Amino acid sequence: MHHIEQVYINxxxxxxxxxxxxxxxxxxxxxxxxxxxxxxxxxxERAIAAARAAxxxxxxxxxxxRIAALQRMHAAVAxxxxxxxxxxxxxxxxxxxxxxxxxxxxAEVIAQAIAALEAFEFTTVAxxxxxxxxxxxxxxxxxxxxxxxxxxxxxxxxxxxxxxxAVIKPSEMSAxxxxxxxxxxxxxxxxxxxxxxxxxxxxxxxxxxxRHPHVAKISFTGSTRTxxxxxxxxxxxxxxxxxxxGGKSPTLILDDADIKQAIPLAxxxxxxxxxxxxxAGTRILVPQSRKAEFEQALALAVAAVxxxxxxxxxxxxxxxxxxxxxxxxxxxxxxxxxxxxxxxxGGVGRPEGTRDGWxxxxxxxxxxxxxxxxxxxxxxxPVLCVIAYRDEAEAIAIANDTDYGLSALVLxxxxxxxxxxxxxxxxxxxxxxxxxxxxxAPFGGFKHSGVGREMGAWGISAFMEPKSILS
Ligand code: NAD
Numbered sequence: 001m002h003h004i005e006q007v008y009i010n011x012x013x014x015x016x017x018x019x020x021x022x023x024x025x026x027x028x029x030x031x032x033x034x035x036x037x038x039x040x041x042x043x044x045e046r047a048i049a050a051a052r053a054a055x056x057x058x059x060x061x062x063x064x065x066r067i068a069a070l071q072r073m074h075a076a077v078a079x080x081x082x083x084x085x086x087x088x089x090x091x092x093x094x095x096x097x098x099x100x101x102x103x104x105x106x107a108e109v110i111a112q113a114i115a116a117l118e119a120f121e122f123t124t125v126a127x128x129x130x131x132x133x134x135x136x137x138x139x140x141x142x143x144x145x146x147x148x149x150x151x152x153x154x155x156x157x158x159x160x161x162x163x164x165x166a167v168i169k170p171s172e173m174s175a176x177x178x179x180x181x182x183x184x185x186x187x188x189x190x191x192x193x194x195x196x197x198x199x200x201x202x203x204x205x206x207x208x209x210x211r212h213p214h215v216a217k218i219s220f221t222g223s224t225r226t227x228x229x230x231x232x233x234x235x236x237x238x239x240x241x242x243x244x245x246g247g248k249s250p251t252l253i254l255d256d257a258d259i260k261q262a263i264p265l266a267x268x269x270x271x272x273x274x275x276x277x278x279x280a281g282t283r284i285l286v287p288q289s290r291k292a293e294f295e296q297a298l299a300l301a302v303a304a305v306x307x308x309x310x311x312x313x314x315x316x317x318x319x320x321x322x323x324x325x326x327x328x329x330x331x332x333x334x335x336x337x338x339x340x341x342x343x344x345x346g347g348v349g350r351p352e353g354t355r356d357g358w359x360x361x362x363x364x365x366x367x368x369x370x371x372x373x374x375x376x377x378x379x380x381x382p383v384l385c386v387i388a389y390r391d392e393a394e395a396i397a398i399a400n401d402t403d404y405g406l407s408a409l410v411l412x413x414x415x416x417x418x419x420x421x422x423x424x425x426x427x428x429x430x431x432x433x434x435x436x437x438x439x440x441a442p443f444g445g446f447k448h449s450g451v452g453r454e455m456g457a458w459g460i461s462a463f464m465e466p467k468s469i470l471s
Contacts, residue, residue, distance in 0.1 A: 001032075001033065001034050001035075002024060002033060002034025002035070002175075002176060002179075003034060003035055004034065004035070004036040004037065004175050004176075004179050004199075005037050006037075007039045007043055007047075007196075007197065007198045007199060007200075008182050008186065008195075008196060008197040008198070009043070009046050009047050009050050009196045009198065010046075010050035010053075010054075010192045010193045010196065011186075011190075011191070011192025011193060011194075012192070013182075013186070015037075016037060016038070016039040016040065016043045016198070016200075017039070017040055017042040017043050017046075018037065018038045018039045018040030018042070018043055018200060018204075019037065019040075020037070020038045020040070020201075021035045021036070021037055021038070022035065022036050022037075022038050022172050022175070023035055024036060024091055024173070024175055024176065025091070025322065026090055026091065026093070026357075027091075027092065027093035027318070027319040027320060027321055027322065027357055027358045028093050028309060028310055028311075028318070028319050028357040028359075029356055029357055030323065030356050030357055030358060031356075033090060033091065034175070034176070036172065036175035036199055038172060038199060038200045038201060038204075038205075039198035039199060039200035039204075039205050040200060040204050040205065041204050041205065041207075041208045043198050043200065043205065044167070044169070044198055044200065044204070044205040044208035044209055044212075045208060045212075047167040047196035047197075047198045048138060048140075048167050048196075048208075048209070048212055048214050048215060049214075050192070050193035050196050051138040051139075051165040051166060051167050051193055051194070051195070051196055052137075052138050052165070052214050053193050054165045054191060054192065054193030054194045055135075055137055055138060055164070055165045057191065058160070058163060058164075058165050058191065058194050059135045059163040059164070059165075060163075061163065063117065063118075063120075063122070066117060066160060066161055066163070067114055067117055067118065069160065069188065069190055070110055070113060070114045070117065070157055070160065070161065071114060072188040072189060072190075073110050073153070073156075073157065073184075073185060073188040073190075074107055074110040074111055074114065075188075076184040076185065076187045076188040077106050077107040077110060077153060077181065077184045077185070078107035079184065080180050080181070080183070080184045081103050081104060081107070082103070083180045084102070084103040084106065084149055084177060084180055084181075085099055085100070085102075085103035087149075087176040087177045087180055088102040088103060088149075088177060089310050089311060090176065091173075091174060091175075091176045091177065092145070092146075092174070092177075092318075092321060093274070093310045093318040093319040093320075093321065093357070093358075094273070094274075094310055094318055095274065095310045095312075095315040095316060095317065095318040096310070096313055096315070097316065098272075098273050098274070098318070099310070102147060102149065102150065105147070105149075105150040105153075106149040106150050106152070106153040106154075106181060107153070108439070109150055109153050109154035109157060109439070110153050110154075110157045112154075112157075112439045112440070112455065112456075113154070113157030113158055113161050113459070113460070114157075114161075115440075116158075116161065116440075116455075116456045116457055116459065116460055117161040117460065119457070120133075120161070120457055120460055121133075126468065128470055129468040129469060129470050130468070130469045130470075130471075131466050131467070131468050131469075132466070132467045132469060133162075133461065133464040133465075133466055133467075134163075134464055134465050134466070134467045135162045135163030135164045135463060135464055136162075136164055136216040136217045136240060136463055136464060136465055137164060137165075137214075137215075137216030137217065138164065138165055138166070138167060138214055138215050138216055138217075139155075139159040139164040139165070139166045139167070139215070139216070139217040139218070139219060139463055140166075140167050140169065140209035140210065140212070140215045140217070140218045140219070141155040141156060141159065141166050141167070141168045141169070141218075141219050141220075142168075142169045142202075142206055142209065142210075142218065142219070142220045142221070142222065142230070143155070143168070143169070143170045143171055143174075143221055143222070144171050144221050144222040144223075145171035145173040145174045145321055146273065146276050146277065146278075146321070147273075148170050148171050148174030148177045148178060149174075149177040149178070149180070149181045151221050152168055152170055152178065152181050152197075153181065154454065154455075154459075155168070155219045155221075155454070156168060156185070156195055158219075158454065158459040158460050158462070158463060159217075159219070159463050160190075160194065160195070161460045161463075162460045162461075162462075162463035162464045163463075163464075164216075164217065164463045165193060165194050165195065166194070166195045166196065167195075167196045167198065167209055167215070168195065168196065168197045168198070169198055169199070169200060169202075169205045169206050169209055170197065170199050171199075172199055172200065172201055172202075173321065173322065175199055178197065178199055181197075182197045185197075202226060206226075206230075207233065210229075210230045210233040210234055210239070211233045211236065211237075212237075213237045215237075215239055216239060216240065217239065217240045217241070217242075217462075217463055218230055218234055218239055218240070218241045218242070218243075219241075219242040219454070219462070219463075220241070220242070220243050220244065221243075221244040221245075221278075222244075222245065223245065223246055223378075224245040224246040224378070224403075224404075224448045224449070227243040227245040227450065227451075230243065231243065231451070240462075240465075241451055241452065242444070242450075242451060242452035242453070242454060242462045243450040243451045243452065244278070244443070244444060244445065244449075244450050244454060245278070245404075245406075245445060245448060245449050245450040246278055246378040246380075246404060246406070246448070246449060247278045247279055247280070247378060247404045247405075247406030247407055247445065247449050248282060248283060248375070248376065248377070248378050248402050248403075248404045249269075249279055249280060249281045249282065249283070249404070249406055249407040249408055249409070249427065250281065250283045250284075250285055250398070250399035250402070250408050250409070250425070251265075251266045251269050251270065251281035251283065251284045251285065251408070251409040251411065252285045252395050252396075252399050252408065252409070252410045252411070252421065252425070253266065253284065253285060253286050253287070253294065253411045253412075254287070254392070254395075254410065254411065254412030254413070254414075254417065254418060254421065255287035255289060255290060256412050256413035256414055256417070257411045257412050257413055258413055259290075259293065259294065259297055261411070261433070262294075262411040263294075263297045263298060263301050264301065265409065265411060265433070265434075265435055266281065266284050266298065266409070266411065267298065267301045267302060267305065267384075268435060269281035269409050269431075269435060270282055270284065270382070270384040271302075271305060271316065271317055271362060271382045271384075274307075274317045274318045274319070274320070274381075274382060275317065275329075275360075275362075275379070275380065275381040275382030275383065276320070276321060276325070276380050276381065278378075278406055278407075278449075279406055279407035279429070281407070281408070281409050282378075282379065282383065282384055282385065283368075283370070283375055283384075283385050283387055283398075283399075283402075284298065284384055284385065284386050284387070285387050285388075285389050285395050285398055285399060286386055286387070286388055286389070287388070287389060287395075288388045288389065288390050291366075291386075291388045294386070295344060295366050295386060298344065298345075298364055298384075298386060299344040299345050299364060302344070302345040302346065302362050302363070302364040302384065303345040303346075303362075305317055305362045305382075307351040307354070307359060307360065307361060307362050307382070308351055308353060308354045308359055309354070309357075316362075317360070317362050317382050318359075319357045319358040319359045319360075320358040320359075320360055320381060321358070322358065323358055325358065325380065325381065326358035326360065328379070328380070328381065329360050329379060329380075329381030329382075329383060330348050330349075330360070332373070332374055332377070332379045332381070332383055333346070333347060333348045333363055333383060334348060335373050335374060336363075336365045336368070336372070336373075336374040336383070336385075339372045339373065339374065340367070340372075341365040341366065341367055341368045341372060341374060341385070342365065342366050342367040343363070343364070343365060344364040344365065344366050344386070345361075345362065345363060345364040346360075346361035346362050346363030346364060346382075346383075347361055347363060348361075349361065360381055360382060361382075362382040362384075363382060363383045363384065364384045364385075364386065365383070365384070365385050365386065366385075366386040367386075368385040368386060368387050369387065370387055370398050370401050370402075372385075375387060376402065376403070378404070392421065395421070396421060396424045396425065399425050400424075400425060400426050402447075403447055403448040404445065404446075404447060404448055404449045405426045405427045405428065405445050405446025405447040405448075405449045406427060406428055406429070406444075406445040406446075406449035406450070407427055407428065407429045407430070407431070408422070408425045408427040408429070408430045408431070409430075409431045409432075409435070410422045410425070410430060410431070410432050410433070411432075411433055412432075412433070415432065415433060418432045418433060419432055426446045426447065427445070427446055427449075428442070428443065428444045428445045428446055428449065428450075428453070429441070429443065439455060439456075440455070440456050441455065441456065442454070442455055442456060442458040442459070443455045
């Protein structure tokens with residue numbers, strides 16, 4: 001059993017004022033594997049005060065001092081790779097393909113921030129003005145459970161690069177990953193108060209951060225619903241926000257696509273991270289003229305996806321993170337059937353050969369129209385919809401007929417045409433015939449998928465305000 005009893009404030013592990021114990025589960029067994037003592041609003045206030053006290057000195061540090069600090073963070077987080085790997089399998093159920101990435105990404109994203117900081121111009125000239133990029137102040141960093149360690153490191157590295165200090169409120173469900181990252185960051189020997197980590201509930205610690213007049217910036221990754229609540233709270237103090245929210249991304253297969261190349265990419269895009277990915281391509285748009293052919297190939301591919309024990313090397317889809325998430329996925333599969341969609345693979349219940357854990361059957365529906373709940377709502381599980389379109393214009397219209405706009409994938413034989421289609425899709429990131437991730441590019445969403453961008457110079461600028469000086 002894991003017992004996590006302390007939070008991290010002002011450079012020290014301390015017992016929180018909060019006394020609530022929150023159970024941690026292994027989603028592959030549905031068994032309790034530990035408990036975390038949660039911070040409360042008082043701890044949130046203390047962490048903000050520590051970050052505020054550390055801001056004047058940190059904001060005046062040179063680029064070289066910040067790069068050196070980020071390099072120490074990078075080395076310390078990289079050294080905990082194996083511990084992170086075990087934690088993401090144990091508390092999260094990440095299968096091999098995902099867990100390897102989740103264990104290495106936290107250090108990688110710090111390295112990306114170092115490269116961005118090295119190239120960052122803090123002072124530029126605009127006409128007669130000298131424009132100085134100025135750090136905003138204390139940053140509140142709020143992360144979700146689906147890649148907790150990576151989001152902590154990415155947001156913190158960008159905030160510190162900009163000269164901000166930080167209060168981090170990680171997801172209460174990812175306390176093992178948070179503990180490992182906190183120990184690593186402590187070992188990086190940054191000045192006390194520059195970063196503080198208080199694991200607690202969203203409606204206590206999260207609300208304290210998003211309403212606080214001494215927090216100048218919120219960087220949040222999580223659901224669109226919580227993002228709206230944070231935006232409302234932030235309005236009171238004009239707190240700047242970056243919001244990375246949900247998605248219902250389209251995979252648009254053009255009529256000239258090579259089926260052998262398109263199907264593996266479409267299935268991988270839809271089922272990444274066991275379907276629990278903000279960028280998952282869960283709406284697969286196929287040409288009416290080739291509908292039967294794509295249905296058959298997709299059905300075979302989804303039915304062949306191994307869902308079960310994350311420690312089995314063959315597993316592609318691991319368990320859902322919680323019983324609540326499992327119930328939500330079951331509910332949407334039932335809703336799809338009730339709405340008249342036709343099941344091509346999967347369905348309700350657990351996959352054969354699994355028991356106890358929160359395992360789901362990778363599921364594929366067809367005869368879906370874009371107004372059905374399964375085509376509109378972010379399910380956050382391995383449930384894919386096939387939607388047929390008549391022509392390219394209708395395909396683009398369906399792709400854009402969503403509240404979200406985080407990511408999209410276009411698959412087609414003529415790459416020039418596929419790129420022209422990509423340009424017409426309203427999403428922060430559109431991939432054409434590839435699933436490659438480019439960490440140097442800005443990341444974020446259109447519409448209800450968020451506000452602002454992370455990564456690269458965009459990510460650092462998000463923690464700053466330009467100041468024009470004329471003399
Ligand atoms: P969530 O919104 O429930 O929680 C995210 C974080 O917000 C947690 O730390 C939670 O405790 C906190 N929180 C909850 N209520 C709060 C409040 N009122 N004020 C402040 N903080 C509060 O999201 P989740 O279930 O942890 O994560 C899944 C969601 O995250 C999905 O919708 C997914 O699409 C989204 N997500 C988006 C991205 C992206 O980059 N766009 C990446 C990963 C996940």
